[in-house]
Amino acid sequence: xxxxxxxxxxxxxxxxxxxxxxxxxxxxxxxxxxxxxxxxxxxxxxxxxxxxxxxxxxxxxxxxxxxxxxxxxxxxxxxxxxxxxxxxxxxxxxxxxxxxxxxxxxxxxxxx
Amino acid sequence: xxxxxxxxxxxxxxxxxxxxxxxxxxxxxxxxxxxxxxxxxxxxxxxxxxxxxxxxxxxxxxxxxxxxxxxxxxxxxxxxxxxxxxxxxxxxxxxxxxxxxxxxxxxxxxx
Numbered sequence: 358x359x360x361x362x363x364x365x366x367x368x369x370x371x372x373x374x375x376x377x378x379x380x381x382x383x384x385x386x387x388x389x390x391x392x393x394x395x396x397x398x399x400x401x402x403x404x405x406x407x408x409x410x411x412x413x414x415x416x417x418x419x420x421x422x423x424x425x426x427x428x429x430x431x432x433x434x435x436x437x438x439x440x441x442x443x444x445x446x447x448x449x450x451x452x453x454x455x456x457x458x459x460x461x462x463x464x465x466x467x468x469x
Numbered sequence: 470x471x472x473x474x475x476x477x478x479x480x481x482x483x484x485x486x487x488x489x490x491x492x493x494x495x496x497x498x499x500x501x502x503x504x505x506x507x508x509x510x511x512x513x514x515x516x517x518x519x520x521x522x523x524x525x526x527x528x529x530x531x532x533x534x535x536x537x538x539x540x541x542x543x544x545x546x547x548x549x550x551x552x553x554x555x556x557x558x559x560x561x562x563x564x565x566x567x568x569x570x571x572x573x574x575x576x577x578x579x580x
Contacts, residue, residue, distance in 0.1 A: 405567075413565060461511050462510050
């Protein structure tokens with residue numbers, strides 16, 4: 358049974374560019390959450406998708422947007438990248454909203 | 470704004486020692502989860518506690534949820550180098566559907 362997968366593993370972008378990160382949830386999970394983790398800190402909640410809709414959103418600007426597809430996979434889009442967007446972006450899936458989240462390995466985004 | 474403060478922030482100990490990590494908040498959570506994260510990987514769920522005063526044991530790890538469901542602790546007995554990692558607590562709020570992560574405790578166990 359495959360766990361949560363994310364792609365790409367690493368990404369380097371330039372300020373002002375746009376980026377799309379992808380996530381496939383664990384089999385049987387229909388809820389996907391995205392987190393941003395800066396070096397040495399705990400993950401910060403970006404938003405959560407359920408039934409292809411954004412259910413909850415953390416304190417992140419509109420430059421951060423997402424999408425969930427009918428097969429429950431999800432994308433995170435970040436526009437107009439800033440240096441401060443450099444972080445590990447984690448996707449987590451769960452069978453019941455936020456309960457017992459299963460995390461993917463993350464995508465390391467570096468903005469130069 | 471709900472915040473979860475973890476202490477200590479860093480912990481460096483010798484193999485065989487015992488340690489306790491604390492997770493505190495002024496907010497009440499409906500559940501509390503503990504994760505361990507190793508470099509280059511995502512957090513891995515260790516345990517979920519949902520009842521005030523609940524104690525759960527996972528081999529050498531003992532987790533406790535405070536009676537008021539505002540705090541939790543993780544106690545490791547006879548730490549081993551394999552316990553090295555970033556320990557994260559996370560509080561769940563059924564009203565907001567959000568999982569709030571703590572600031573993290575980085576544990577290093579030396580052989």
